[in-house]
Every structure is written in C-alpha cells, then in structure tokens.
Amino acid sequence: MNKTSFAVYAESITKKYKDVTAADNISLGVNEGEIYGLIGPDGAGKTTMLRIIAGILKPDSGSVYVCGHSCDTEHDAVKDSIAYMSQKFGLYPDLTVWENIKFYADLYGVEKHGLKEHIEDLLDFSYMRPFKKRQAGRLSGGMKQKLQLVCALVHKPEVLLLDEPTNGVDPVSRRDFWKILYKLVADGMTIVMSTAYLDEAERCSRIGLMNAGRVIAEGSPDEVVKNSGLNMLSVRCGNCRKASATLKKEFGADRVHAFGDKFRIFSADISADRKKLTEMSADFIVTDEIPVLEDIFMSMQKDMSADDRILSRVTDDIARRSGESLKVTGLTKKFGDFTAVNSINLTVPYGEIFGFLGPNGAGKSTTIKMLCGLLPPTSGSGRVGGMDVMKDAEKIKASIGYMSQKFSLYEDLKVYENIDFYGGIYGLKNAELERRRDWALELSGLRDRKNEMTSVLVGGWRQRLALACSILHKPSIVFLDEPTSGADPASRRLFWAIINELALHGVTVFVSTHYMEEAEYCDRLALIFRGEMIAMGRPDVLKSEMMRDNIIEVKVNRPQDYIEDLTAVRGVMDVSLFGAGLHLRTEDISAEEGIAGFFRERKISADVRKVLPSMEDVFVSMIEKADPEGKNV
Amino acid sequence: MKLLTIKSMLKKELKQMLRDAKMRMIIFVFPLIQLMVFSFALTMDVKNIDIAVLDYDKTVTTREITDRFQSGGYFIIKKYASSADELRMMLDRGDVRGAVVFAKGTEKKILSREMAEVQVIGDGTMSNDAGTIFSYASGVINLYNAEKNADMMTSEVTFQTRSLFNVNLLSRNYYVPGLIALMIMVTSMLLTSIAIVREKEIGTIEQVMVTPITRPEFIIGKTMPFMLTGLITSSMMFVMARIIFGITIKGSILLLYLIIIINILTYLGLALLVSASARTQQQALLTSFFLMMPSALLSGYMFPVNNMPTAVQYFTYLVPMRWGLEGIIGVVVKGATFHEMSKQLMWLCIHAVFFLTVASIKFKKTLE
Incomplete structure (x- = not known):
C-alpha cells in the first residue's frame, strides 16, 4: 500500500494499557473524501484508535500518516490538517457561540484576515447563525455538538476525527448533524468517526468493525454484512418466554437472540434448521432474514449464556405489586419565567414500561426528577407509589429507584465499594447486604472484577452496575x-431485556431514550416537547393513528445528493436521511409514482416503496408539527 | 437518624480521600510543610541587622562603642563608610539597614564628661525594623553609660522589665500556635466546601439525594471525615511544634481539643454554606478564599485586635478565627484554664451553632 495515497493511513498500530490491549497491530487506510466509521462493542479500542490518529496518544509501536505526513516527524503539518472532536465537552459554557469559535480560531492561529467571513460561513453552514450570541452552556445538547463541530472546523482541516459525536442527541438534531457531515464530505473533507448508532454506521462509505483491539472486518456496510457469512432465520411465536428456553436448548444459547417480538437465529444450514423449527412447534412462524449490522454485533459476543444467567437473577427478592403505581395531574415546573414542564398528567399501572421521548432540553429529565422527589414541583398534585408528590417527597425515595443521566457511581471507589455504599445508605446490612451485593455483581456481570476501580469500566458494565446500585433496595x-446512551447494541439489548424482566415482575419502569428502536419496546410512550406532552400512547397506535402521512422509503447510492431535488417533487412534504437511505413524507400514496419517475428520468437505479412509519418518522413529524419553523432544533 | 447510613457515608468519604495520593499530601503533608516554612520565615524578632559605621572621630572610645554594637548579637557591622555620601549610597542601595555615626571629638567630650552624641540612622521604609534598631541601639548606649558611670552613680530609677508567659519574648511561641489555628481554618474549610461541590459536578449527588438518606445524615457523613482530618493535622502540627521549636502546651490538652473541635464545627458550617450556593469547585474555592482572607487579617493573628479602630474591634467578634486563635494561644502559651477561656468558648459555641443551623437550613436535599 502507498501511504501517501490515503488521507489517513495507520500502519501496525499497537497500544497496551497495563494488561489490556486496546490496539493490537491495527492497519487501516482511509480514502480521501470518505466517511470511515469505526464500529464495535464497548472497549473494542475505537477511542484509542482515534486518539492515536489525532496524535494525542502515542502508540507503543506502529506509525500514522495523515495526508502523507508522518505523525512522528511532521507533527505540525499533521496538526494543521486534522481536527479532533472528543467525547468530552470541549466548549466554554460561559462564552457565547461566537466567542467559542473565535477562541478556537485564535488557538489555531487562523489568519485574522477574512476570519469573520469564515466564521459567518460556518454559522450559516451549520444553521447556527440565530444563536451566535447565546452562551454555549445554554444551548441544547444537539446544538452543543454542532458548535463543537464548528469549532473543530475553524482552521479548515482536511481530516475530521469524531468520537461518538451524536451520543445523547435526539433524532431531529442527529439528522441535522448528518446533513452537515454530508456537506463537508461533498466539499472534499475526509471523516473518520466512531458511533454507537447502527443507522449511522450504515451511512458510512466504509466501516472498520473492531473487536478486542483488532479490525476484524473492513469494507462498505453491505460488504461487511455479506462477507460475515451469517445466515439468519427469524421465529415469531405465541409464548416467547417458553419458546426462548426450548430454542436455546436446541440451537445453543449463543445462536438465539430475542429481538422485539421475535427471535433471530444464526443458522449454519438454513434449510435444515428451517425444517427443524417448523417441526418443533406449530406456533412458530419461520422466515428467512437478511442479516443486518446488529446481528454481526450479536454474533461477536461469545458467551451468551452469561446474559441468560444475568436475566434469571434480575428479579431476585422483588415483591410483585399491582394496581396504580403513579398518578399525577397538572404537574408543572417553572424556573423563574421559564416553564420547563407544563401541566403533565400521567397514570401508570405497576408493571408498565413507560417511555419518555423528546428533543434535548424538552423537559424529560425535569419531569423524571419531579416524579422521584429530586425537584419540588411548582404546582400540581399526585401520588407516586401511594405517597404524595408535594408533601412526602422524602418517603417516595424509599420506594423508587433512579438512575441519572450523568454517571452516578464513584469512579474512585472499587466496584464492590460502590455497591456497599449504596447498600449502606439504603439500610442494608449483614446477610442481606451480602445477598444483594452478590446479586448486583451478577446483574452487572462483574463478579470476577469486583475489586477493580469503577473508573476502568466501560459502556454496558458501567450502566448495569449503576442500575444495580439504584435498585439494590428492590x-x-x-x-x-x-x-x-452511548452503549453498544449488544449491551443495550441486554439492558432492555433486564428492563423487561423487571416489568414482568410488576415493577414500573420509566425510561427516557434517544434510540427510537428502544422506544418500540415500551408499553406506552409520551412525547415531550417544550415542556408539553404532545402525544401519548402505545407505540403501534402512535405509528398508525397519529401518523397520518405516508412514508416512502428510497434506497439509493449517495442518498444525500437527492434531498434537495426530491423536496421539489409534487406531493412530497419532507425528505430526510434514514439509515442508509431516505424517508420521504408525502401527502398521499400517489406521490410514490412521482418519486419513482424522478429516478427513472435520471436513469438512476433506486428502490422506492411505501413503508410503515418507524418511530423515528413519528417523532420527527410530531416535532415538526409542533414547531413548524424549527426554532427549537 | 440511622447509624448505618452515616457509617456508610463516612466509610466512602474516607476511602475516597485516602486513596488519592494528591489528597493525602494536601491533608497530611502540606500543613506540616507550611508550619515549617512559615515558622522559620515568619519572625518579628529583629536579629543580625546589617549596619554601617561612619566614624569621623576614629578613637579608642568610638571603637569600643562600635565593638559593643557588634558583640550584642543584634547588629552586624557590614561596612565602614568614609563619608556621609558613601553612607547615603549604602542605605539607598539597601546594603545596610541602619548606621551609627560618630562625630569628630566624641571621645574628647566623653572624657571631659560633656554631653556626647552618637547618631543612629535607621531605614524607615520598614518602620517596624527601624523602631527596633533604635531601641536596641539605645540599649547598647545605655549599657555603656551605666558601666562608665557606675563609680559615680548614686541613685537613679531604673526599669526592671519582665515578660509574662513568653519569657524570652520569642515571637515564634506566638506565631506557631497561631499558624496552627490558621491551618485548621484553611484545611477544614477548603476541603469540605470542595468535597460536596465535587459530587455536584460529577453528578453523583443526584444519585445519593434520591435515596432515603436524611439531610442530617448526609451532612454529618460528608463533614465528619474533615473533622477527623482537621484533628489529625492539628495534632501532628502540635507534635512538630514541640519537636522542632520546643513549644509545649502549657494548659490542658482536653481544653485545647475542645476549642479546636468547636472551631472546626464552625468552619464545617461555613463550608456547607459555601457549597450550598456554589455550583463548581472553582466557585467554592474562590468563595472560601474571600471568606478566609479577612478572617485571617481580622483575627488578630497579624495585627493585634486592640490596635484596630473600635468599630472594627467589635466586628472581629464575628470572625470565627479570632476565637479559635485566642483559645489556642490562651491554652498553649498562657496555660489558661476552662474558666479563663469562658468568653472565647462562649463565642466559639455561638459561631458553631449559628453557622451549622443556617447551613443545614440552606442545604437542601433537592436540586435547585
């Protein structure tokens, strides 16, 4: 390979931390003008790789070339041609948008002449101009990420390195963010990014699939799936819990995965397995499936029996309850003049999974904090677990569990010390503490790592430990x-399986999320926007009833090139990126023909068809209805 | 209040505190280093003052007086000037901080028992030092006069001075215990105010607030470790003071610790107040500093309270460090008893109760 023909070329990179190998002889090349995605489970080494390319981490061996310059010998040239956006918050919250950008420009020594125009361009480019005088700390999550991106772009780099840039960002802002990325690539920028969202992975020109410090597959997302050699069958059945045990016994625990209301089975011999399945039960509806990236993730996880062991212990000692767990009316929270949450009504029975969706800063966290007694409501009334929200906030705390958005464990304590601490303040002692500690270690899968410092844990383990600590008191x-937020698909799925177990045992689970596929797992959803609940109901009802528009899906190469032209097609109300393709919202079904015609005229092969709206479509269309001018996103 | 909850908090705090090597340094080593450095550097005793001599007379008598300046231990004759201009230069450059000038004919006057004058010059920019130079110099001259005139002196009233408590008038005996009082304030206030705000910053406080832990449980669990470290640090400092400077505690150790404990309680209350309003560690640090600076200045540690204007003197009643300082100095240096310290103890208690009450009212278990 010729090092200079690549925008980024890494040659046999190895990096070890104590006893962990984060990068094990990795070589990869990123072409000019492509989006290269580093994909992989938590702790695979994605961040390490990005840091090494950015030159802020020295590899133990190997070398990196950026735009033909060696990172070792031509440090300055490399620094000028790259921009790196880390997962950490890199803005000054007290400075305004403009001042932040100006600061980074000065830091990089961008020439003063024409700087003002350049920044104005960037602001227009990222749709941030209306906010240039706002303090960075007061921007919504999605806008902060955009501002970070603009700051990274101010010195006109050739290569952009992004480490999970859209973590914790809502779908609408995420679409915006990607529009910007596509514009950059169209201008010749090279982007290397890591992401935990698989729909984003599918948008990359090429991906490097990482596991345990190695790149195990490389190529376009389609190629990676195709070359994986996986064959899938899916089984839909009446009684899933019973079927789970039977299927796992028959096929092995690591080949059977629950996925929404069906099971996906990795199959070595499709026809034999299909036959076996249809013979097993008359209830089974067996279909062939095309594997997707998520399946590859699941297949990378070796020991699935661990998940089963975890799930079997989730509801140890939890007493089943029934009836109404929570009922609030007119719950309102004001901060000065600002109404963060306006008159929310909710009634939720025990055993329900209730989801909160909404853009960043819409009031989801504020609502949750009021319900668990962390924030006193300004007005409203209601009962949580039989206790009055206004008067008995302290008593409520004994019967609820809460896991905050921020990391809620003490990083400078060991795993078991965190458990003991929370156990202690929940009043557990001796034998009971012992039992719950054992349970928490099992639930988080950290039995063998209980003496490690909490700071070294990544993704799924961290989150399961935090969950375990917050529900120690049952x-x-x-x-x-x-x-x-930010966990890999496999640990997200396990986390949701845990939530499901809890709900099956009568525990009410309130959950907020930005992953729209997770919203589908909820029994009911509330969509919150600007402090108001703008929709509430079962996911399928929301999709069919509230979403009256038609959704046409277009699968085509370089979908970003057609967004603008497609908007002009008659009957099309909105065009947006969806996975690797486009979703078009139309007034009626007849627009489908016009869209197909659009591609026929241009002699472009495209797959155009009407699809059921996804949760993301519902979300975006609701927000747009509530906020036609897009002021809040 | 549940003991188990408090125990869990305490255990966690101590583990976090002691695990961090930097924190261990700040708590246990820094105060000792401060004690050493400040105690050696901070001294009001003027010793080894460099002076110059300008002797126009150049006689046996003037040389004898010059020798007396040298041998007293207070002055070092660094230079001999030959002219007034040269002397002036030496003073301007700061080579010497004072000078002794003998006029021509000094010896003659002394021998003929006429009034002779010896001029002593002091560098007035350091007013304190200059004053000391003058008094030492007149001491030297007085002693000389007394010896010379011993044979013919009949009766004259002389002073017999004796300093109480600090017999040798070593300023160290005052400064070292005072410094301990200061360090108690600095360490307990800074560490406590940061400790709570740090949890706010990381976000762990949310998780703790949502547990059934009560406000007093949380406050006690969060502050007591710093009471403990405060006591350990001050004990270590007293041991050091004993070993290095030979400063012993004259009064009752029990009374001393009672004073320190009540004093620390006050600071913990103050720190809680600070952390209830601060959102970041920086804010907490700065607020603490702005509280501690005037405290230290108005405590009487550096400038005696009695020298302050009356209004300010009354104001110092509100400064917690004043009472901690007076208490510690009283017990350590004067060996004061419980009864004698009753005024200080009363004020210490008023402060502690006041600040702890206000702090626990202000400190909410909610997030606003």
Whole structure:
C-alpha cells in the first residue's frame, strides 16, 4: 500500500494499557473524501484508535500518516490538517457561540484576515447563525455538538476525527448533524468517526468493525454484512418466554437472540434448521432474514449464556405489586419565567414500561426528577407509589429507584465499594447486604472484577452496575434517564431485556431514550416537547393513528445528493436521511409514482416503496408539527 | 437518624480521600510543610541587622562603642563608610539597614564628661525594623553609660522589665500556635466546601439525594471525615511544634481539643454554606478564599485586635478565627484554664451553632 495515497493511513498500530490491549497491530487506510466509521462493542479500542490518529496518544509501536505526513516527524503539518472532536465537552459554557469559535480560531492561529467571513460561513453552514450570541452552556445538547463541530472546523482541516459525536442527541438534531457531515464530505473533507448508532454506521462509505483491539472486518456496510457469512432465520411465536428456553436448548444459547417480538437465529444450514423449527412447534412462524449490522454485533459476543444467567437473577427478592403505581395531574415546573414542564398528567399501572421521548432540553429529565422527589414541583398534585408528590417527597425515595443521566457511581471507589455504599445508605446490612451485593455483581456481570476501580469500566458494565446500585433496595418504581446512551447494541439489548424482566415482575419502569428502536419496546410512550406532552400512547397506535402521512422509503447510492431535488417533487412534504437511505413524507400514496419517475428520468437505479412509519418518522413529524419553523432544533 | 447510613457515608468519604495520593499530601503533608516554612520565615524578632559605621572621630572610645554594637548579637557591622555620601549610597542601595555615626571629638567630650552624641540612622521604609534598631541601639548606649558611670552613680530609677508567659519574648511561641489555628481554618474549610461541590459536578449527588438518606445524615457523613482530618493535622502540627521549636502546651490538652473541635464545627458550617450556593469547585474555592482572607487579617493573628479602630474591634467578634486563635494561644502559651477561656468558648459555641443551623437550613436535599 502507498501511504501517501490515503488521507489517513495507520500502519501496525499497537497500544497496551497495563494488561489490556486496546490496539493490537491495527492497519487501516482511509480514502480521501470518505466517511470511515469505526464500529464495535464497548472497549473494542475505537477511542484509542482515534486518539492515536489525532496524535494525542502515542502508540507503543506502529506509525500514522495523515495526508502523507508522518505523525512522528511532521507533527505540525499533521496538526494543521486534522481536527479532533472528543467525547468530552470541549466548549466554554460561559462564552457565547461566537466567542467559542473565535477562541478556537485564535488557538489555531487562523489568519485574522477574512476570519469573520469564515466564521459567518460556518454559522450559516451549520444553521447556527440565530444563536451566535447565546452562551454555549445554554444551548441544547444537539446544538452543543454542532458548535463543537464548528469549532473543530475553524482552521479548515482536511481530516475530521469524531468520537461518538451524536451520543445523547435526539433524532431531529442527529439528522441535522448528518446533513452537515454530508456537506463537508461533498466539499472534499475526509471523516473518520466512531458511533454507537447502527443507522449511522450504515451511512458510512466504509466501516472498520473492531473487536478486542483488532479490525476484524473492513469494507462498505453491505460488504461487511455479506462477507460475515451469517445466515439468519427469524421465529415469531405465541409464548416467547417458553419458546426462548426450548430454542436455546436446541440451537445453543449463543445462536438465539430475542429481538422485539421475535427471535433471530444464526443458522449454519438454513434449510435444515428451517425444517427443524417448523417441526418443533406449530406456533412458530419461520422466515428467512437478511442479516443486518446488529446481528454481526450479536454474533461477536461469545458467551451468551452469561446474559441468560444475568436475566434469571434480575428479579431476585422483588415483591410483585399491582394496581396504580403513579398518578399525577397538572404537574408543572417553572424556573423563574421559564416553564420547563407544563401541566403533565400521567397514570401508570405497576408493571408498565413507560417511555419518555423528546428533543434535548424538552423537559424529560425535569419531569423524571419531579416524579422521584429530586425537584419540588411548582404546582400540581399526585401520588407516586401511594405517597404524595408535594408533601412526602422524602418517603417516595424509599420506594423508587433512579438512575441519572450523568454517571452516578464513584469512579474512585472499587466496584464492590460502590455497591456497599449504596447498600449502606439504603439500610442494608449483614446477610442481606451480602445477598444483594452478590446479586448486583451478577446483574452487572462483574463478579470476577469486583475489586477493580469503577473508573476502568466501560459502556454496558458501567450502566448495569449503576442500575444495580439504584435498585439494590428492590423498589417497585424505577426511573431511568437515558440509561443506554452511548452503549453498544449488544449491551443495550441486554439492558432492555433486564428492563423487561423487571416489568414482568410488576415493577414500573420509566425510561427516557434517544434510540427510537428502544422506544418500540415500551408499553406506552409520551412525547415531550417544550415542556408539553404532545402525544401519548402505545407505540403501534402512535405509528398508525397519529401518523397520518405516508412514508416512502428510497434506497439509493449517495442518498444525500437527492434531498434537495426530491423536496421539489409534487406531493412530497419532507425528505430526510434514514439509515442508509431516505424517508420521504408525502401527502398521499400517489406521490410514490412521482418519486419513482424522478429516478427513472435520471436513469438512476433506486428502490422506492411505501413503508410503515418507524418511530423515528413519528417523532420527527410530531416535532415538526409542533414547531413548524424549527426554532427549537 | 440511622447509624448505618452515616457509617456508610463516612466509610466512602474516607476511602475516597485516602486513596488519592494528591489528597493525602494536601491533608497530611502540606500543613506540616507550611508550619515549617512559615515558622522559620515568619519572625518579628529583629536579629543580625546589617549596619554601617561612619566614624569621623576614629578613637579608642568610638571603637569600643562600635565593638559593643557588634558583640550584642543584634547588629552586624557590614561596612565602614568614609563619608556621609558613601553612607547615603549604602542605605539607598539597601546594603545596610541602619548606621551609627560618630562625630569628630566624641571621645574628647566623653572624657571631659560633656554631653556626647552618637547618631543612629535607621531605614524607615520598614518602620517596624527601624523602631527596633533604635531601641536596641539605645540599649547598647545605655549599657555603656551605666558601666562608665557606675563609680559615680548614686541613685537613679531604673526599669526592671519582665515578660509574662513568653519569657524570652520569642515571637515564634506566638506565631506557631497561631499558624496552627490558621491551618485548621484553611484545611477544614477548603476541603469540605470542595468535597460536596465535587459530587455536584460529577453528578453523583443526584444519585445519593434520591435515596432515603436524611439531610442530617448526609451532612454529618460528608463533614465528619474533615473533622477527623482537621484533628489529625492539628495534632501532628502540635507534635512538630514541640519537636522542632520546643513549644509545649502549657494548659490542658482536653481544653485545647475542645476549642479546636468547636472551631472546626464552625468552619464545617461555613463550608456547607459555601457549597450550598456554589455550583463548581472553582466557585467554592474562590468563595472560601474571600471568606478566609479577612478572617485571617481580622483575627488578630497579624495585627493585634486592640490596635484596630473600635468599630472594627467589635466586628472581629464575628470572625470565627479570632476565637479559635485566642483559645489556642490562651491554652498553649498562657496555660489558661476552662474558666479563663469562658468568653472565647462562649463565642466559639455561638459561631458553631449559628453557622451549622443556617447551613443545614440552606442545604437542601433537592436540586435547585
């Protein structure tokens, strides 16, 4: 390979931390003008790789070339041609948008002449101009990420390195963010990014699939799936819990995965397995499936029996309850003149999974904090677990569990010390503490790592440990504020399986999330926007009733090139990126023909068809209805 | 209040505190280093003052007086000037901080028992030092006069001075215990105010607030470790003071610790107040500093309270460090008893109760 023909070229990179190998002889090349995605489970080494390319981490061996310059010898040239956006918050919250950008420009020594125009361009480019005088700390989550991106772009780099840039960002802002990325690539920028969202992975020109410090597959997302050699069958059945045991016994625990209301089975011999399945039970509806990236993730996880062991212990000692767990009316929270939450009404029975969706800053966290007694409501009334929200906030705390959005464990304590601490303040002692500690270690899968410092844990383990600590006292109502933010697909799925177990045992689970596929797992959803609940109901009802528009899906190469032209097609109300393709919202079904015609005229092969709206479509269309001018996103 | 909950908090705090090597340094080593450095550096005793001599007379008598300046231990004759201009230069450059000038004919006057004058010059920019130079110099001259005139002196009233408590008038005996009082304030206030705000910053406080832990449980669990470290640090400092400077505690150790404990309680209350309003560690640090600076200045540690204007003197009643300082100095240096310290103890208690009450009212278990 010729190092200079690549925008980024890494040659046999190895990096070890104590006893962990984060990068094990990795070589990869990123072409000019492509989006290269580093994909992989938590702790695979994605962040390490990005840091090494950015030159802020020295590899133990190997070398990196950026735009033909060696990172070792031509440090300055490399620094000028790259921009790196880390997962950490890199803005000054007290400075305005403009001042932040100006600061980074000065830091990089961008020439003063024409700087003002350049910044104005960037602001227009990222749709941030209306906010240039706002303090960075007061921007919504999605806008902060955009501002960070603009700051990274101010010195006109050639290569952009992004480490999970859209973590914790709502779908609408995420679409915006990607529009910007596509514009950059169209201008010749090279982007290397890591992401935990698989729909984003599918948008990359090429991906490097990482596991345990190695790149195990490389190529376009389609190629990676195709070359994986996986064959899938899916089984839909009446009684899933019973079927789970039977299927796992028959096929092995690591080949059977629950996925929504069906099971996906990795199959070595499709026809034989299909036959076996149809013979097993008349209830089974067996279909062939095309594997997707998520399946590859699941297949990378070796020991699935661990998940089963975890799930079997989730509801140890939890008493089943029934009836109404929570009922609030007119719950309102004001901060000065600002109404963060306006008159929310909710009635939720025990055993329900209730989801909160909404853009960043819409009031989801504030609502959750009021319900668990962390914030006193300005007005409203209601009962949580039988206790009055206004008067008995302290008593409520004994019967609920809460996992905050921020990391809620002490990083400078060991794993078991965190458990003991929370156990202690929940009043557990001696034999009971012992039992719950054992349970918490099992639930988080950290039995063998209980003496490690909490700071070394990544993704799924961290989140499961935080969950375990917050439900040590066996609460009957649990509040989870974006619990799966940034975790990999496999640990997210396990986390949701745990939530499901809890609900099956009568525990009410409130959960907020930005992953729209997770919203589908909820029994009911509330969509919150600007402090108001703009929709509430079962996911399928929301999709069919509230979403009256038609959704046409277009699968085509370089979908971003057609967004603008497609908007002009008659009957099309909105065009947006969806996975690797486009979703078009139309007034009626007849627009489908016009869209197909659009591609026929241009002699472009495209797959155009009407699809059922996804949760993301519902979300975006509701927000747009509530906020036609897009002021809040 | 549940003991188990408090125990869990305490255990966690101590583990976090002691695990961090930097924190261990700050708590246990820094105060000792401060004690050493400040105690050696901070001294009001003027010793080894460099002076110059300008002797126009150049006689046996003037040389004898010059020798007396040298041998007293207070002055070092660094230079001999030959002219007034040269002397002036030496003073301007700061080579010497004072000078002794003998006029021509000094010896003659002394021998003929006429009034002779010896001029002593002091560098007035350091007013304190200059004053000391003058008094030492007149001491030297007085002693000389007394010896010379011993044979013919009949009766004259002389002073017999004796300093109480600090017999040798070593300023160290005052400064070292005072510094301990200061360090108690600095360490307990800074560490406590940061400790709570740090949890706010990381976000762990949310998780703790949502448990059934009560406000007093949380406050006690969060502050007591710093009471403990405060006591350990001050004990270590007293041991050091004993070993290095030979400063012993004259009064009752029990009374001393009672004073320190009540004093620390006050600071913990103050720190809680600070952390209830601060959102970041920086804010907490700065607020603490702005509280501690005037405290230290108005406590009487550096400037005696009696020298302050009356209004300010009354104001110092509100400064917690004043009472901690007076208490510690009283017990350590004067060996004061419980009864004698009753005024200080009363004020210490008023402060502690006041600040702890206000702090626990202000400190909410909610997030606003």
